[in-house]
Amino acid sequence: MFSHLFKLIWNKKKQNALLIIEMFISFIVMFAVFTLVVFSYNNYKQPMGFDYNNVWVINFFPPENITRNDSVSMFHDELKKTMLAMRQIEEISFTGNNVPFSMSTSNSSINYGSHKNVMANMYQAEETFNKVMKMQMIEGRWFTKADDASKYTPVVINRKLKEELFGSENAVGKVLGEQIIEKGTAENRFRVMGVTENVKDKGSYQAIENGMYIKMDSGWARWSGTMILKVKPGTDAAFESKLFKTLSNAIGTNIEIEHLDKKLVSKNKVMLVPMIIAFVVAGFLIINVALGLFGVLWYNINKRRGEIGLRRAVGATGDSVSKQLVGEVLVLSTISLVIGCFFAFQFPLLNVFDLSAGIYLAAIALSIIFIYALVTLCAFYPGKQAAAIYPAVALHEE
Protein backbone atom coordinates (compact mmCIF):
# COMPACT_ATOMS: atom_id res chain seq x y z
CA MET A 1 0.00 0.00 0.00
CA PHE A 2 2.91 2.35 0.72
CA SER A 3 4.34 1.94 -2.75
CA HIS A 4 0.84 2.65 -4.10
CA LEU A 5 0.68 5.87 -2.07
CA PHE A 6 4.16 6.89 -3.25
CA LYS A 7 3.15 6.29 -6.86
CA LEU A 8 0.00 8.37 -6.45
CA ILE A 9 1.96 11.20 -4.84
CA TRP A 10 4.84 11.01 -7.29
CA ASN A 11 2.49 11.09 -10.27
CA LYS A 12 0.83 14.19 -8.79
CA LYS A 13 4.10 15.84 -7.84
CA LYS A 14 3.27 19.17 -9.43
CA GLN A 15 0.00 19.46 -7.52
CA ASN A 16 1.71 18.36 -4.32
CA ALA A 17 4.76 20.62 -4.63
CA LEU A 18 3.11 23.61 -2.96
CA LEU A 19 1.83 21.48 -0.12
CA ILE A 20 5.33 20.07 0.41
CA ILE A 21 6.82 23.58 0.42
CA GLU A 22 4.19 24.76 2.88
CA MET A 23 4.98 21.92 5.27
CA PHE A 24 8.74 22.39 4.78
CA ILE A 25 8.48 26.08 5.77
CA SER A 26 6.34 25.14 8.76
CA PHE A 27 8.96 22.64 9.81
CA ILE A 28 11.74 25.22 9.58
CA VAL A 29 9.75 27.76 11.59
CA MET A 30 8.88 25.16 14.22
CA PHE A 31 12.51 24.07 14.29
CA ALA A 32 13.53 27.65 15.09
CA VAL A 33 10.85 27.98 17.76
CA PHE A 34 11.63 24.62 19.34
CA THR A 35 15.36 25.38 19.29
CA LEU A 36 14.63 28.52 21.30
CA VAL A 37 12.28 26.62 23.62
CA VAL A 38 14.66 23.70 24.20
CA PHE A 39 17.58 26.09 24.68
CA SER A 40 15.61 28.14 27.22
CA TYR A 41 14.29 25.04 28.98
CA ASN A 42 17.79 23.57 29.25
CA ASN A 43 18.97 26.82 30.78
CA TYR A 44 15.98 26.91 33.11
CA LYS A 45 16.86 23.43 34.38
CA GLN A 46 20.37 24.55 35.37
CA PRO A 47 20.71 25.59 39.03
CA MET A 48 20.99 29.32 39.66
CA GLY A 49 24.33 28.75 41.38
CA PHE A 50 23.65 31.25 44.17
CA ASP A 51 20.94 32.19 46.64
CA TYR A 52 19.15 35.34 45.53
CA ASN A 53 16.56 35.25 48.29
CA ASN A 54 16.92 37.98 50.91
CA VAL A 55 19.58 39.69 48.85
CA TRP A 56 19.07 43.40 48.30
CA VAL A 57 20.86 45.68 45.90
CA ILE A 58 21.59 49.30 46.82
CA ASN A 59 22.47 51.74 44.07
CA PHE A 60 23.70 55.22 44.92
CA PHE A 61 25.77 58.05 43.54
CA PRO A 62 29.17 58.03 45.26
CA PRO A 63 29.62 61.28 47.20
CA GLU A 64 31.36 63.78 44.97
CA ASN A 65 33.52 65.21 47.74
CA ILE A 66 35.32 61.90 48.36
CA THR A 67 37.79 61.51 45.54
CA ARG A 68 41.01 60.09 46.97
CA ASN A 69 41.39 56.33 47.01
CA ASP A 70 42.18 56.07 50.74
CA SER A 71 39.22 58.32 51.55
CA VAL A 72 36.97 56.11 49.46
CA SER A 73 38.14 53.03 51.35
CA MET A 74 37.48 54.71 54.67
CA PHE A 75 34.06 55.83 53.50
CA HIS A 76 33.19 52.29 52.43
CA ASP A 77 34.44 50.79 55.68
CA GLU A 78 32.44 53.29 57.73
CA LEU A 79 29.33 52.69 55.69
CA LYS A 80 29.67 48.91 56.03
CA LYS A 81 30.28 49.19 59.76
CA THR A 82 27.12 51.29 60.16
CA MET A 83 25.05 48.88 58.17
CA LEU A 84 26.44 45.73 59.73
CA ALA A 85 25.51 47.18 63.09
CA MET A 86 21.89 46.61 62.06
CA ARG A 87 20.97 43.13 63.21
CA GLN A 88 18.85 42.44 60.10
CA ILE A 89 21.90 42.65 57.80
CA GLU A 90 24.08 39.55 57.64
CA GLU A 91 26.71 40.52 55.07
CA ILE A 92 27.59 43.33 52.63
CA SER A 93 29.78 43.63 49.57
CA PHE A 94 30.51 46.53 47.28
CA THR A 95 30.45 45.52 43.65
CA GLY A 96 30.28 46.79 40.08
CA ASN A 97 26.95 47.81 38.60
CA ASN A 98 26.51 44.50 36.74
CA VAL A 99 24.77 42.94 39.74
CA PRO A 100 22.59 39.87 39.16
CA PHE A 101 19.44 40.41 37.07
CA SER A 102 20.46 43.95 36.07
CA MET A 103 20.64 45.11 32.49
CA SER A 104 24.36 45.86 32.80
CA THR A 105 27.03 43.60 31.39
CA SER A 106 30.77 43.94 31.60
CA ASN A 107 33.00 41.58 29.68
CA SER A 108 36.50 41.27 28.40
CA SER A 109 38.75 38.79 26.64
CA ILE A 110 41.05 36.55 28.59
CA ASN A 111 44.24 34.86 27.40
CA TYR A 112 45.81 31.74 28.79
CA GLY A 113 48.41 29.73 26.89
CA SER A 114 46.96 28.80 23.53
CA HIS A 115 43.55 30.12 24.54
CA LYS A 116 43.38 33.64 23.16
CA ASN A 117 40.56 36.15 23.46
CA VAL A 118 38.23 33.98 25.49
CA MET A 119 35.26 36.17 26.30
CA ALA A 120 34.16 36.28 29.93
CA ASN A 121 31.85 38.39 32.04
CA MET A 122 33.85 40.40 34.57
CA TYR A 123 32.49 41.12 38.03
CA GLN A 124 34.09 43.47 40.50
CA ALA A 125 33.74 41.92 43.93
CA GLU A 126 34.93 42.20 47.48
CA GLU A 127 36.04 39.39 49.74
CA THR A 128 32.50 39.14 51.17
CA PHE A 129 30.79 38.92 47.78
CA ASN A 130 30.54 35.09 47.83
CA LYS A 131 29.06 35.16 51.34
CA VAL A 132 26.28 37.54 50.27
CA MET A 133 25.59 35.46 47.19
CA LYS A 134 26.18 32.10 48.91
CA MET A 135 28.18 30.89 45.94
CA GLN A 136 29.61 27.38 45.99
CA MET A 137 33.36 26.97 45.60
CA ILE A 138 34.46 23.87 43.72
CA GLU A 139 38.21 24.53 43.78
CA GLY A 140 40.49 26.73 45.88
CA ARG A 141 38.97 29.58 47.87
CA TRP A 142 37.50 33.05 47.54
CA PHE A 143 40.04 35.87 47.74
CA THR A 144 40.71 37.58 51.07
CA LYS A 145 42.26 40.86 52.23
CA ALA A 146 45.56 38.98 52.58
CA ASP A 147 45.60 38.53 48.79
CA ASP A 148 45.99 42.30 48.33
CA ALA A 149 49.74 41.81 48.59
CA SER A 150 49.70 39.42 45.64
CA LYS A 151 51.76 40.34 42.57
CA TYR A 152 48.76 39.66 40.35
CA THR A 153 45.17 40.71 40.91
CA PRO A 154 43.39 37.82 42.65
CA VAL A 155 40.37 36.43 40.79
CA VAL A 156 37.87 33.62 41.11
CA ILE A 157 36.59 32.09 37.90
CA ASN A 158 33.47 30.05 37.29
CA ARG A 159 33.33 26.39 36.29
CA LYS A 160 32.61 27.12 32.62
CA LEU A 161 35.62 29.38 32.18
CA LYS A 162 37.78 26.93 34.10
CA GLU A 163 36.72 24.06 31.83
CA GLU A 164 37.34 26.13 28.72
CA LEU A 165 40.79 27.31 29.80
CA PHE A 166 42.08 24.39 31.83
CA GLY A 167 39.88 21.38 31.07
CA SER A 168 40.28 18.89 33.90
CA GLU A 169 43.47 20.54 35.23
CA ASN A 170 43.48 22.35 38.54
CA ALA A 171 43.01 26.09 37.89
CA VAL A 172 44.16 27.41 41.25
CA GLY A 173 47.40 29.39 41.06
CA LYS A 174 47.28 29.81 37.28
CA VAL A 175 47.92 33.28 35.88
CA LEU A 176 45.60 34.74 33.26
CA GLY A 177 46.09 37.76 31.07
CA GLU A 178 43.68 40.43 29.90
CA GLN A 179 44.82 42.54 27.03
CA ILE A 180 44.57 46.25 27.65
CA ILE A 181 43.36 47.59 24.34
CA GLU A 182 44.56 51.14 24.81
CA LYS A 183 48.08 49.91 25.73
CA GLY A 184 48.64 47.61 22.75
CA THR A 185 50.17 44.33 23.84
CA ALA A 186 50.29 45.11 27.57
CA GLU A 187 48.26 42.82 29.80
CA ASN A 188 46.51 42.92 33.15
CA ARG A 189 47.57 39.78 34.98
CA PHE A 190 45.28 37.78 37.26
CA ARG A 191 45.98 34.86 39.55
CA VAL A 192 43.21 32.33 39.95
CA MET A 193 42.47 31.84 43.65
CA GLY A 194 39.50 29.58 43.24
CA VAL A 195 36.78 28.23 41.04
CA THR A 196 33.12 28.75 41.81
CA GLU A 197 30.02 26.98 40.56
CA ASN A 198 28.37 28.58 37.49
CA VAL A 199 25.98 31.42 38.27
CA LYS A 200 22.93 32.39 36.22
CA ASP A 201 22.96 36.09 36.97
CA LYS A 202 20.94 37.19 33.92
CA GLY A 203 17.78 35.28 34.70
CA SER A 204 16.41 31.75 34.82
CA TYR A 205 16.55 31.30 31.03
CA GLN A 206 20.12 32.54 30.63
CA ALA A 207 22.76 30.28 29.16
CA ILE A 208 25.73 29.75 31.39
CA GLU A 209 28.53 32.10 30.36
CA ASN A 210 32.18 32.42 31.33
CA GLY A 211 32.60 34.50 34.46
CA MET A 212 35.50 36.02 36.37
CA TYR A 213 35.21 37.72 39.77
CA ILE A 214 37.97 40.29 40.23
CA LYS A 215 38.94 41.58 43.63
CA MET A 216 37.88 45.21 43.66
CA ASP A 217 40.80 47.56 44.25
CA SER A 218 40.64 51.08 45.59
CA GLY A 219 40.76 52.51 42.05
CA TRP A 220 37.58 50.71 41.17
CA ALA A 221 35.98 51.39 44.53
CA ARG A 222 36.05 55.11 43.77
CA TRP A 223 33.45 54.54 41.09
CA SER A 224 31.43 51.87 42.82
CA GLY A 225 27.90 52.98 43.55
CA THR A 226 26.50 49.53 44.11
CA MET A 227 26.42 47.17 47.02
CA ILE A 228 24.67 43.92 47.67
CA LEU A 229 23.60 42.80 51.09
CA LYS A 230 22.18 39.68 52.62
CA VAL A 231 19.38 40.35 55.05
CA LYS A 232 17.81 37.97 57.52
CA PRO A 233 14.70 36.11 56.35
CA GLY A 234 11.52 38.00 57.13
CA THR A 235 13.14 41.42 57.00
CA ASP A 236 10.31 43.77 56.23
CA ALA A 237 9.53 47.10 54.60
CA ALA A 238 9.88 48.91 57.93
CA PHE A 239 13.52 47.94 58.01
CA GLU A 240 13.93 48.90 54.38
CA SER A 241 12.61 52.35 55.24
CA LYS A 242 14.98 52.62 58.18
CA LEU A 243 17.89 51.50 55.99
CA PHE A 244 16.96 54.05 53.38
CA LYS A 245 17.02 56.83 55.97
CA THR A 246 20.34 55.65 57.35
CA LEU A 247 21.87 55.57 53.88
CA SER A 248 20.40 58.97 53.03
CA ASN A 249 22.11 60.44 56.06
CA ALA A 250 25.42 58.82 55.14
CA ILE A 251 25.43 59.19 51.34
CA GLY A 252 22.83 61.73 50.38
CA THR A 253 19.91 61.33 48.03
CA ASN A 254 19.55 59.18 44.88
CA ILE A 255 19.45 55.90 46.72
CA GLU A 256 17.61 52.94 45.29
CA ILE A 257 16.98 49.66 47.07
CA GLU A 258 15.96 46.64 45.04
CA HIS A 259 15.25 43.01 45.96
CA LEU A 260 16.97 40.38 43.82
CA ASP A 261 13.97 38.00 43.86
CA LYS A 262 11.78 40.75 42.37
CA LYS A 263 14.47 41.69 39.87
CA LEU A 264 14.59 38.04 38.78
CA VAL A 265 10.86 38.02 38.08
CA SER A 266 11.12 41.17 36.01
CA LYS A 267 14.27 39.96 34.22
CA ASN A 268 12.58 36.65 33.36
CA LYS A 269 9.67 38.54 31.84
CA VAL A 270 12.07 40.45 29.62
CA MET A 271 13.77 37.21 28.58
CA LEU A 272 10.41 35.60 27.77
CA VAL A 273 9.50 38.36 25.30
CA PRO A 274 11.41 36.90 22.30
CA MET A 275 9.90 33.50 23.04
CA ILE A 276 6.39 34.95 23.21
CA ILE A 277 6.95 36.82 19.93
CA ALA A 278 8.25 33.62 18.32
CA PHE A 279 5.22 31.72 19.60
CA VAL A 280 2.80 34.33 18.29
CA VAL A 281 4.43 34.42 14.83
CA ALA A 282 4.65 30.62 14.71
CA GLY A 283 1.09 30.34 15.99
CA PHE A 284 -0.26 32.49 13.16
CA LEU A 285 1.76 30.54 10.64
CA ILE A 286 0.60 27.21 12.01
CA ILE A 287 -3.04 28.32 11.98
CA ASN A 288 -2.62 29.34 8.35
CA VAL A 289 -0.90 26.08 7.47
CA ALA A 290 -3.55 24.07 9.30
CA LEU A 291 -6.37 25.90 7.52
CA GLY A 292 -4.54 25.52 4.20
CA LEU A 293 -3.99 21.81 4.71
CA PHE A 294 -7.54 21.31 5.83
CA GLY A 295 -8.85 23.19 2.80
CA VAL A 296 -6.64 21.32 0.34
CA LEU A 297 -7.64 17.96 1.80
CA TRP A 298 -11.28 18.90 1.81
CA TYR A 299 -11.00 20.01 -1.81
CA ASN A 300 -9.15 16.81 -2.70
CA ILE A 301 -11.87 14.67 -1.24
CA ASN A 302 -14.55 16.44 -3.21
CA LYS A 303 -12.42 16.22 -6.33
CA ARG A 304 -11.75 12.55 -5.75
CA ARG A 305 -15.23 11.36 -4.88
CA GLY A 306 -15.27 9.16 -7.98
CA GLU A 307 -11.97 7.57 -7.01
CA ILE A 308 -13.18 7.06 -3.46
CA GLY A 309 -16.38 5.43 -4.77
CA LEU A 310 -14.31 3.19 -7.01
CA ARG A 311 -12.03 2.14 -4.18
CA ARG A 312 -15.06 1.26 -2.10
CA ALA A 313 -16.47 -0.74 -5.02
CA VAL A 314 -13.29 -2.79 -5.46
CA GLY A 315 -13.02 -3.68 -1.80
CA ALA A 316 -11.89 -0.76 0.33
CA THR A 317 -13.71 -0.20 3.60
CA GLY A 318 -14.64 3.31 4.67
CA ASP A 319 -11.93 3.05 7.27
CA SER A 320 -9.23 2.10 4.75
CA VAL A 321 -10.23 5.01 2.49
CA SER A 322 -9.89 7.34 5.46
CA LYS A 323 -6.52 5.82 6.36
CA GLN A 324 -5.36 6.12 2.77
CA LEU A 325 -6.09 9.86 2.67
CA VAL A 326 -4.37 10.42 6.00
CA GLY A 327 -1.52 8.20 4.77
CA GLU A 328 -1.09 10.29 1.63
CA VAL A 329 -0.70 13.46 3.70
CA LEU A 330 1.71 11.70 6.02
CA VAL A 331 3.81 10.61 3.04
CA LEU A 332 3.78 14.20 1.76
CA SER A 333 4.79 15.51 5.15
CA THR A 334 7.55 12.88 5.33
CA ILE A 335 8.98 14.23 2.07
CA SER A 336 8.83 17.78 3.50
CA LEU A 337 10.43 16.63 6.73
CA VAL A 338 13.27 14.84 4.94
CA ILE A 339 14.07 18.07 3.06
CA GLY A 340 13.63 20.09 6.26
CA CYS A 341 15.86 17.75 8.26
CA PHE A 342 18.59 18.08 5.66
CA PHE A 343 18.74 21.81 6.35
CA ALA A 344 18.14 21.49 10.10
CA PHE A 345 21.01 19.03 10.52
CA GLN A 346 23.39 21.62 9.09
CA PHE A 347 22.98 23.66 12.29
CA PRO A 348 24.65 21.14 14.64
CA LEU A 349 27.10 20.06 11.92
CA LEU A 350 28.26 23.62 11.26
CA ASN A 351 27.90 24.62 14.92
CA VAL A 352 25.70 27.58 14.02
CA PHE A 353 24.95 29.89 17.01
CA ASP A 354 27.33 27.86 19.18
CA LEU A 355 24.56 25.75 20.72
CA SER A 356 25.04 22.13 21.72
CA ALA A 357 24.03 19.49 19.16
CA GLY A 358 21.57 18.02 21.69
CA ILE A 359 19.46 21.18 21.56
CA TYR A 360 19.20 21.04 17.77
CA LEU A 361 18.45 17.31 17.78
CA ALA A 362 15.71 17.73 20.38
CA ALA A 363 14.26 20.64 18.37
CA ILE A 364 14.31 18.53 15.20
CA ALA A 365 12.55 15.65 16.98
CA LEU A 366 9.92 17.98 18.48
CA SER A 367 9.34 19.69 15.11
CA ILE A 368 8.87 16.33 13.39
CA ILE A 369 6.36 15.22 16.04
CA PHE A 370 4.58 18.56 15.79
CA ILE A 371 4.28 18.49 11.99
CA TYR A 372 3.07 14.89 11.98
CA ALA A 373 0.53 15.69 14.71
CA LEU A 374 -0.64 18.80 12.82
CA VAL A 375 -1.13 17.04 9.48
CA THR A 376 -2.80 14.05 11.12
CA LEU A 377 -5.17 16.39 12.89
CA CYS A 378 -5.90 18.32 9.70
CA ALA A 379 -6.38 15.13 7.68
CA PHE A 380 -8.46 13.35 10.27
CA TYR A 381 -11.81 15.06 9.68
CA PRO A 382 -11.62 15.15 5.86
CA GLY A 383 -10.58 11.50 6.07
CA LYS A 384 -13.66 10.72 8.13
CA GLN A 385 -15.78 12.59 5.61
CA ALA A 386 -14.26 10.50 2.82
CA ALA A 387 -15.05 7.32 4.72
CA ALA A 388 -18.67 8.41 4.94
CA ILE A 389 -19.04 8.85 1.16
CA TYR A 390 -21.61 6.45 -0.15
CA PRO A 391 -19.99 4.52 -3.04
CA ALA A 392 -23.13 4.29 -5.18
CA VAL A 393 -23.66 8.05 -4.95
CA ALA A 394 -20.00 8.90 -5.60
CA LEU A 395 -19.82 6.62 -8.65
CA HIS A 396 -23.06 7.97 -10.03
CA GLU A 397 -21.86 11.60 -9.68
CA GLU A 398 -18.76 10.86 -11.71
Place this chain on the structure above:
Amino acid sequence: MIPAETSENVLQNSHIINHQNVMISLKNIEKVYRTDTVETLALNNISLNINKGEFLSIMGPSGCGKSTLLNIMGLLDAPTRGEVSIDKHDTTQLNDKKLAAFRNRKLGFIFQSYHLINDLQVLDNVELPLLYRNSSAKERRQLSIEALEKVGLSNRMKHFPTQLSGGQKQRVAIARAIVGQPEIILADEPTGNLDSAMGSEIMDILLQLNERDGTTIVMVTHDENMARKTHRLVRLFDGTQVQ
Protein backbone atom coordinates in the same frame (compact mmCIF):
# COMPACT_ATOMS: atom_id res chain seq x y z
CA MET B 1 -6.19 -3.32 3.82
CA ILE B 2 -8.63 -6.14 4.34
CA PRO B 3 -7.10 -9.42 5.50
CA ALA B 4 -7.78 -12.36 3.27
CA GLU B 5 -9.36 -14.31 6.09
CA THR B 6 -12.13 -11.73 6.41
CA SER B 7 -13.85 -12.69 3.24
CA GLU B 8 -13.57 -16.35 4.12
CA ASN B 9 -15.21 -15.62 7.46
CA VAL B 10 -17.96 -13.84 5.62
CA LEU B 11 -18.58 -16.90 3.56
CA GLN B 12 -18.60 -19.11 6.62
CA ASN B 13 -20.79 -16.95 8.80
CA SER B 14 -23.47 -15.75 6.45
CA HIS B 15 -26.73 -17.56 6.09
CA ILE B 16 -26.78 -20.19 3.33
CA ILE B 17 -29.76 -20.36 0.99
CA ASN B 18 -30.51 -23.67 -0.66
CA HIS B 19 -31.05 -22.91 -4.30
CA GLN B 20 -28.94 -24.85 -6.73
CA ASN B 21 -27.01 -22.83 -9.35
CA VAL B 22 -28.35 -19.44 -8.26
CA MET B 23 -25.53 -16.88 -8.08
CA ILE B 24 -27.54 -13.75 -7.31
CA SER B 25 -30.89 -13.86 -5.65
CA LEU B 26 -32.99 -10.74 -5.12
CA LYS B 27 -36.14 -11.18 -3.07
CA ASN B 28 -38.84 -8.50 -2.87
CA ILE B 29 -36.37 -5.68 -3.34
CA GLU B 30 -37.71 -2.22 -2.72
CA LYS B 31 -35.70 0.98 -2.78
CA VAL B 32 -37.10 4.29 -1.66
CA TYR B 33 -35.20 7.59 -1.82
CA ARG B 34 -36.43 10.05 0.74
CA THR B 35 -35.87 13.76 1.09
CA ASP B 36 -37.61 16.10 3.53
CA THR B 37 -40.56 16.58 1.24
CA VAL B 38 -40.43 13.87 -1.43
CA GLU B 39 -40.39 10.10 -1.33
CA THR B 40 -39.36 8.38 -4.57
CA LEU B 41 -39.88 4.70 -5.14
CA ALA B 42 -36.90 3.65 -7.30
CA LEU B 43 -37.46 -0.10 -7.17
CA ASN B 44 -40.72 -1.79 -6.42
CA ASN B 45 -40.83 -5.38 -5.24
CA ILE B 46 -38.19 -6.81 -7.58
CA SER B 47 -37.47 -10.50 -7.25
CA LEU B 48 -34.88 -11.99 -9.52
CA ASN B 49 -32.61 -15.03 -9.59
CA ILE B 50 -29.48 -15.00 -11.73
CA ASN B 51 -27.79 -18.33 -12.28
CA LYS B 52 -24.11 -19.13 -12.22
CA GLY B 53 -22.54 -18.49 -15.60
CA GLU B 54 -25.56 -16.55 -16.85
CA PHE B 55 -25.17 -13.34 -18.89
CA LEU B 56 -28.13 -11.15 -18.05
CA SER B 57 -28.89 -7.75 -19.44
CA ILE B 58 -31.12 -5.14 -17.86
CA MET B 59 -32.87 -2.59 -20.03
CA GLY B 60 -35.30 0.19 -19.50
CA PRO B 61 -35.72 3.93 -19.96
CA SER B 62 -33.57 6.41 -18.07
CA GLY B 63 -34.51 6.72 -14.42
CA CYS B 64 -36.33 3.39 -14.29
CA GLY B 65 -33.97 2.03 -11.63
CA LYS B 66 -31.51 -0.06 -13.68
CA SER B 67 -28.38 1.36 -12.05
CA THR B 68 -30.00 1.29 -8.62
CA LEU B 69 -30.73 -2.40 -9.10
CA LEU B 70 -27.16 -3.03 -10.25
CA ASN B 71 -25.79 -1.10 -7.24
CA ILE B 72 -27.90 -3.21 -4.92
CA MET B 73 -26.63 -6.41 -6.58
CA GLY B 74 -23.10 -5.03 -6.25
CA LEU B 75 -23.59 -4.29 -2.56
CA LEU B 76 -22.81 -0.64 -3.23
CA ASP B 77 -26.27 0.33 -2.07
CA ALA B 78 -28.66 -1.24 0.41
CA PRO B 79 -32.30 -1.95 -0.39
CA THR B 80 -34.97 -0.29 1.73
CA ARG B 81 -36.68 -3.66 1.94
CA GLY B 82 -35.94 -7.17 0.67
CA GLU B 83 -33.06 -9.63 0.64
CA VAL B 84 -29.94 -9.87 -1.50
CA SER B 85 -28.09 -13.18 -1.61
CA ILE B 86 -24.93 -13.72 -3.55
CA ASP B 87 -23.58 -17.21 -4.12
CA LYS B 88 -26.04 -18.44 -1.48
CA HIS B 89 -24.87 -15.99 1.16
CA ASP B 90 -27.33 -13.55 2.62
CA THR B 91 -25.65 -10.15 2.48
CA THR B 92 -28.35 -8.12 4.18
CA GLN B 93 -26.80 -8.16 7.65
CA LEU B 94 -23.14 -7.74 6.66
CA ASN B 95 -21.23 -4.78 8.08
CA ASP B 96 -19.07 -2.39 6.04
CA LYS B 97 -15.92 -4.46 6.47
CA LYS B 98 -17.55 -7.71 5.43
CA LEU B 99 -19.36 -6.07 2.52
CA ALA B 100 -16.06 -4.62 1.30
CA ALA B 101 -14.42 -8.05 1.51
CA PHE B 102 -17.37 -9.59 -0.31
CA ARG B 103 -17.16 -7.03 -3.13
CA ASN B 104 -13.43 -7.54 -3.37
CA ARG B 105 -13.60 -11.34 -3.67
CA LYS B 106 -16.85 -11.95 -5.48
CA LEU B 107 -17.60 -8.94 -7.65
CA GLY B 108 -16.04 -7.02 -10.49
CA PHE B 109 -17.41 -3.69 -11.68
CA ILE B 110 -17.38 -2.01 -15.08
CA PHE B 111 -18.75 1.51 -15.40
CA GLN B 112 -19.90 3.58 -18.34
CA SER B 113 -17.38 6.32 -17.48
CA TYR B 114 -14.60 3.79 -16.80
CA HIS B 115 -13.67 5.25 -13.41
CA LEU B 116 -9.95 4.94 -13.99
CA ILE B 117 -7.56 6.88 -11.77
CA ASN B 118 -5.82 9.27 -14.12
CA ASP B 119 -2.81 9.67 -11.84
CA LEU B 120 -1.97 5.98 -12.00
CA GLN B 121 -0.56 4.02 -14.91
CA VAL B 122 -2.71 1.36 -16.56
CA LEU B 123 -0.98 -1.46 -14.69
CA ASP B 124 -1.48 0.27 -11.34
CA ASN B 125 -5.13 0.91 -12.15
CA VAL B 126 -5.64 -2.77 -12.90
CA GLU B 127 -4.03 -3.99 -9.71
CA LEU B 128 -6.23 -1.74 -7.55
CA PRO B 129 -8.61 -4.50 -6.29
CA LEU B 130 -5.62 -6.64 -5.31
CA LEU B 131 -4.34 -3.89 -3.00
CA TYR B 132 -7.20 -4.70 -0.68
CA ARG B 133 -6.13 -8.34 -0.39
CA ASN B 134 -3.18 -10.03 1.23
CA SER B 135 -1.26 -10.48 -1.99
CA SER B 136 2.39 -9.73 -2.63
CA ALA B 137 3.52 -7.01 -5.04
CA LYS B 138 4.93 -9.70 -7.35
CA GLU B 139 1.65 -11.60 -7.39
CA ARG B 140 -0.32 -8.40 -7.99
CA ARG B 141 1.90 -7.49 -10.90
CA GLN B 142 1.64 -10.97 -12.41
CA LEU B 143 -2.16 -11.10 -12.18
CA SER B 144 -2.50 -7.57 -13.56
CA ILE B 145 -0.32 -8.35 -16.56
CA GLU B 146 -2.37 -11.50 -17.21
CA ALA B 147 -5.61 -9.50 -17.02
CA LEU B 148 -4.27 -6.89 -19.42
CA GLU B 149 -3.16 -9.63 -21.80
CA LYS B 150 -6.71 -11.03 -21.75
CA VAL B 151 -8.11 -7.70 -22.94
CA GLY B 152 -5.27 -7.17 -25.41
CA LEU B 153 -3.69 -4.18 -23.70
CA SER B 154 -0.38 -5.58 -22.50
CA ASN B 155 1.42 -3.05 -24.70
CA ARG B 156 -0.21 -0.12 -22.85
CA MET B 157 0.76 -1.06 -19.29
CA LYS B 158 2.93 2.00 -18.67
CA HIS B 159 0.49 4.46 -20.21
CA PHE B 160 -1.71 6.77 -18.24
CA PRO B 161 -5.50 6.64 -18.83
CA THR B 162 -5.42 10.08 -20.43
CA GLN B 163 -3.22 8.62 -23.19
CA LEU B 164 -5.82 5.99 -24.13
CA SER B 165 -8.91 5.98 -26.34
CA GLY B 166 -12.37 5.33 -24.90
CA GLY B 167 -12.33 1.69 -25.97
CA GLN B 168 -8.89 1.16 -24.49
CA LYS B 169 -10.00 2.76 -21.24
CA GLN B 170 -12.96 0.41 -21.04
CA ARG B 171 -10.69 -2.54 -21.71
CA VAL B 172 -8.50 -1.40 -18.81
CA ALA B 173 -11.65 -1.20 -16.69
CA ILE B 174 -12.51 -4.76 -17.72
CA ALA B 175 -9.00 -5.92 -16.84
CA ARG B 176 -9.43 -4.27 -13.45
CA ALA B 177 -12.79 -6.01 -13.02
CA ILE B 178 -11.39 -9.46 -13.80
CA VAL B 179 -7.97 -9.21 -12.15
CA GLY B 180 -9.29 -10.55 -8.87
CA GLN B 181 -10.99 -13.44 -10.69
CA PRO B 182 -14.47 -12.59 -9.40
CA GLU B 183 -17.39 -14.90 -10.08
CA ILE B 184 -19.66 -11.99 -10.97
CA ILE B 185 -19.14 -8.96 -13.19
CA LEU B 186 -21.57 -6.08 -12.95
CA ALA B 187 -21.38 -3.76 -15.94
CA ASP B 188 -23.24 -0.47 -15.94
CA GLU B 189 -23.65 0.58 -19.59
CA PRO B 190 -20.10 -0.53 -20.50
CA THR B 191 -20.57 0.46 -24.15
CA GLY B 192 -22.54 3.63 -23.46
CA ASN B 193 -19.65 5.99 -24.16
CA LEU B 194 -18.25 4.09 -27.14
CA ASP B 195 -18.95 4.00 -30.83
CA SER B 196 -20.53 0.84 -32.22
CA ALA B 197 -17.25 -0.78 -33.34
CA MET B 198 -15.62 -0.19 -29.96
CA GLY B 199 -18.84 -1.23 -28.25
CA SER B 200 -18.86 -4.53 -30.13
CA GLU B 201 -15.25 -5.10 -29.21
CA ILE B 202 -16.04 -4.64 -25.53
CA MET B 203 -19.12 -6.83 -25.83
CA ASP B 204 -17.00 -9.57 -27.40
CA ILE B 205 -14.61 -9.45 -24.46
CA LEU B 206 -17.52 -9.74 -22.03
CA LEU B 207 -19.04 -12.65 -23.99
CA GLN B 208 -15.68 -14.34 -24.03
CA LEU B 209 -15.32 -13.93 -20.26
CA ASN B 210 -18.75 -15.42 -19.82
CA GLU B 211 -18.23 -18.34 -22.16
CA ARG B 212 -14.59 -19.14 -21.48
CA ASP B 213 -14.37 -18.48 -17.72
CA GLY B 214 -18.01 -19.04 -16.80
CA THR B 215 -18.22 -15.61 -15.17
CA THR B 216 -21.73 -14.50 -14.30
CA ILE B 217 -22.36 -11.11 -15.91
CA VAL B 218 -25.11 -8.63 -15.30
CA MET B 219 -25.09 -5.74 -17.74
CA VAL B 220 -27.20 -2.62 -17.80
CA THR B 221 -27.59 -1.33 -21.33
CA HIS B 222 -29.66 0.89 -23.56
CA ASP B 223 -28.54 -0.98 -26.65
CA GLU B 224 -31.01 -3.63 -27.88
CA ASN B 225 -28.34 -5.23 -30.10
CA MET B 226 -26.00 -5.72 -27.17
CA ALA B 227 -28.82 -7.01 -25.00
CA ARG B 228 -29.78 -9.55 -27.65
CA LYS B 229 -26.34 -11.12 -27.42
CA THR B 230 -26.89 -12.00 -23.73
CA HIS B 231 -28.68 -15.05 -22.33
CA ARG B 232 -31.56 -13.23 -20.76
CA LEU B 233 -33.06 -9.77 -20.76
CA VAL B 234 -34.85 -8.11 -17.87
CA ARG B 235 -36.82 -4.94 -18.57
CA LEU B 236 -37.63 -2.38 -15.93
CA PHE B 237 -40.18 0.40 -16.07
CA ASP B 238 -40.70 2.88 -13.25
CA GLY B 239 -38.89 0.60 -10.83
CA THR B 240 -40.94 -2.45 -11.67
CA GLN B 241 -39.85 -5.52 -13.55
CA VAL B 242 -41.94 -5.79 -16.70
CA GLN B 243 -40.12 -8.63 -18.47
